[in-house]
Amino acid sequence: MATKPRILFMGTPAFALPALEMLYGSGYPIAAVVTQPDRPAGRGKKETVPPVKQMAQKFGLTVLQPASVKDPSFLEVLGTARPDLVVVAAFGQILPKAVLDFPPLGCL
Numbered sequence: 001m002a003t004k005p006r007i008l009f010m011g012t013p014a015f016a017l018p019a020l021e022m023l024y025g026s027g028y029p030i031a032a033v034v035t036q037p038d039r040p041a042g043r044g045k046k047e048t049v050p051p052v053k054q055m056a057q058k059f060g061l062t063v064l065q066p067a068s069v070k071d072p073s074f075l076e077v078l079g080t081a082r083p084d085l086v087v088v089a090a091f092g093q094i095l096p097k098a099v100l101d102f103p104p105l106g107c108l
Contacts, residue, residue: 005084005105010034014051016089023087024059031081032062034069036092070096078102 006029009020024030033056041048056063062081066074075098085105088095100107 004028006031006082008032008034008078008081008083008086008103009052009056009089010086010091010095011052011089012036012050012092013090016052016091017055019087019089020052020055024061030056030059030061031083032064032077034064034066034091037065037067069093069099075099075102 004027007023008031009023011017011020011033012035020033033052035050035052035056038047038049038053040046053063053065064074064077066077068074078099083103086099086103086107088107095107
């Protein structure tokens with residue numbers, strides 16, 4: 001049986017949860033989960049945690065919350081995570097060419 005690719009998952013809202021749940025439940029190795037930073041929301045500006053972060057923590061996965069995926073330090077983190085494939089579902093930032101070109105199997 002072929003080895004499953006290491007996946008870097010990128011998503012933020014509840015819309016992305018079924019994709020993360022399916023990948024995790026199917027036994028794919030999740031190198032890390034990237035989501036938007038916690039942000040104040042609502043009238044009281046209470047800090048709101050993205051749904052994807054909540055699920056990733058529930059699964060015990062590494063969570064990354066860069067302010068911008070264009071930051072060179074994020075590319076260093078990608079190098080450390082060594083994903084074979086990046087799966088994106090409603091992430092909320094436009095991915096730069098450097099991120100799109102990084103994983104050997106590409107991005108979905």
